[in-house]
Amino acid sequence: MLRGPEHRFELTNPGYDKLIGHRDVVGRAVAEALPDAVEQGFLDLLDGVFRSGDAFTAHGMLYAVQAEPGGPVDDRYVDFVYQPIRDATGAVVGIFVEGADVTDRKMLERDLQSLNADLEQRVRDRTQELIEAQEALRQAQKMEAVGQLTGGIAHDFNNLLQGIIGSLEIVQRRVAQGRVSELDRFITGATTAANRAASLTHRLLAFSRRQPLDPRPVKVNPLVASLEDLLRRTTGERIELEMVLAAGLWTTLCDPNQLENSLLNLVINARDAMPHGGKLTIETCNAHLDDHFAASQRDVRPGHYVCICVSDTGTGMSADTIAKAFEPFFTTKPIGQGTGLGLSMIYGFARQSEGYARIYSEVGQGTTIKLYLPRHYAEAEQDVALPGLTQDHGTNAGETVLVVEDDGVVRSLIVDVLAELGYQAVEAHDGPAGLERLRTMERIDLLVTDIGLPGLNGRQVADAGRALRPGLRVLFMTGYAENAASASGFLEPGMSMITKPFAMEALATQIRTIIEG
Numbered sequence: 001m002l003r004g005p006e007h008r009f010e011l012t013n014p015g016y017d018k019l020i021g022h023r024d025v026v027g028r029a030v031a032e033a034l035p036d037a038v039e040q041g042f043l044d045l046l047d048g049v050f051r052s053g054d055a056f057t058a059h060g061m062l063y064a065v066q067a068e069p070g071g072p073v074d075d076r077y078v079d080f081v082y083q084p085i086r087d088a089t090g091a092v093v094g095i096f097v098e099g100a101d102v103t104d105r106k107m108l109e110r111d112l113q114s115l116n117a118d119l120e121q122r123v124r125d126r127t128q129e130l131i132e133a134q135e136a137l138r139q140a141q142k143m144e145a146v147g148q149l150t151g152g153i154a155h156d157f158n159n160l161l162q163g164i165i166g167s168l169e170i171v172q173r174r175v176a177q178g179r180v181s182e183l184d185r186f187i188t189g190a191t192t193a194a195n196r197a198a199s200l201t202h203r204l205l206a207f208s209r210r211q212p213l214d215p216r217p218v219k220v221n222p223l224v225a226s227l228e229d230l231l232r233r234t235t236g237e238r239i240e241l242e243m244v245l246a247a248g249l250w251t252t253l254c255d256p257n258q259l260e261n262s263l264l265n266l267v268i269n270a271r272d273a274m275p276h277g278g279k280l281t282i283e284t285c286n287a288h289l290d291d292h293f294a295a296s297q298r299d300v301r302p303g304h305y306v307c308i309c310v311s312d313t314g315t316g317m318s319a320d321t322i323a324k325a326f327e328p329f330f331t332t333k334p335i336g337q338g339t340g341l342g343l344s345m346i347y348g349f350a351r352q353s354e355g356y357a358r359i360y361s362e363v364g365q366g367t368t369i370k371l372y373l374p375r376h377y378a379e380a381e382q383d384v385a386l387p388g389l390t391q392d393h394g395t396n397a398g399e400t401v402l403v404v405e406d407d408g409v410v411r412s413l414i415v416d417v418l419a420e421l422g423y424q425a426v427e428a429h430d431g432p433a434g435l436e437r438l439r440t441m442e443r444i445d446l447l448v449t450d451i452g453l454p455g456l457n458g459r460q461v462a463d464a465g466r467a468l469r470p471g472l473r474v475l476f477m478t479g480y481a482e483n484a485a486s487a488s489g490f491l492e493p494g495m496s497m498i499t500k501p502f503a504m505e506a507l508a509t510q511i512r513t514i515i516e517g
Contacts, residue, residue: 161197240280250304269343307372326359
């Protein structure tokens with residue numbers, strides 16, 4: 001307790017004596033007894049309370065204590081309450097100082113804050129480690145999926161190439177033998193397989209862009225029958241292929257190209273499940289799915305459906321495999337022999353067509369996969385024969401067409417067709433060679449160039465050609481989706497594009513349209 005404006009010590013307790021180092025302060029003023037307190041600003045606080053008469057509270061004030069003159073300084077944290085003492089008239093005559101040493105508490109709080117900060121940093125570090133680990137896992141999964149996709153597409157594509165190469169080898173052998181009476185069947189087989197391969201690549205591009213299907217009324221039996229030669233070459237001699245096509249089969253509404261691709265995928269899967277041979281059966285029938293069946297199946301609506309059923313006598317599937325079979329990138333085949341996209345695309349095609357796909361299988365007992373496509377109450381469209389080259393595609397003006405293509409076979413085919421149609425065809429094997437022709441030749445009516453060229457790409461050749469020959473007409477050839485380039489503003493006025501693989505009739509028609517336009 002302090003008395004008077006000098007703040008003279010009148011009374012202390014053992015706790016305060018210990019705080020100030022057991023100094024003899026009673027009867028002495030604060031300024032005299034505790035010069036270190038004066039330096040730390042405590043005297044100013046006392047003066048303020050004495051003058052104003054207002055109590056003052058301070059929490060966790062740092063107080064540097066020196067137990068002995070010249071001795072070490074010990075920092076202590078103190079909670080203070082300065083309470084004015086008044087006489088009978090209300091005048092302030094002294095100050096009652098109540099203090100509590102809270103150093104231990106403050107040290108614990110500081111340690112806790114340090115621990116919290118350390119814990120937060122450790123949490124941040126651990127979270128970052130988890131994020132990096134998850135990103136690494138996603139990247140690994142992505143690369144594994146890409147590996148499965150590329151290897152599996154190559155595997156499936158090779159099956160189609162086998163039909164093409166095998167048919168052409170037979171044609172070559174028959175021509176050498178002078179047996180040309182039955183060539184049409186093998187040429188048709190090679191053309192059909194090539195068209196399937198072209199359709200496969202375009203559907204893969206469409207799949208990556210989530211493009212919609214092209215549903216049409218389809219008669220399933222003629223479509224399945226038209227694939228028989230290709231399917232027999234795909235399955236090989238050790239597998240017996242039987243087709244049971246029901247009479248009076250209803251029409252369905254679906255994308256016929258996707259249905260062909262689905263059937264081919266199912267046949268390839270069945271063949272791979274019978275490495276030592278077996279029997280493969282393709283059946284079609286009309287099916288009525290009633291309310292009882294629909295109630296027992298997920299996402300099935302009752303109604304009339306066309307059913308395509310592919311059954312094999314192969315290794316079969318376990319219940320766990322069946323549960324995962326329709327998942328994208330899931331495959332039981334070795335690396336490079338399956339994309340894990342075949343069954344998932346079939347399932348997606350069926351669902352987009354408002355139909356269903358179901359698997360019935362047991363290990364060692366073979367597998368049956370059924371596609372249910374909804375009945376359509378309209379006549380199927382008649383197949384239209386592909387148009388061929390005619391005299392209408394030719395020219396009498398002898399226009400000069402520069403063909404820039406790095407693939408020698410493709411370049412030769414295009415040049416031969418153009419020459420046959422009456423054009424003056426000039427060829428270049430890469431971008432720089434094409435640009436040199438543009439610089440040196442007197443007349444060029446049309447530039448036909450592949451986009452993906454070594455040295456200079458097709459667009460660079462076209463831009464340089466237009467700088468030399470303003471208004472030069474250009475036809476780009478590409479193996480990518482045509483709409484991707486068109487949508488990005490790639491084409492300028494006087495430019496057009498054709499997507500590989502293309503029919504020669506389509507190329508000739510487009511060339512005639514561009515030149516006459």
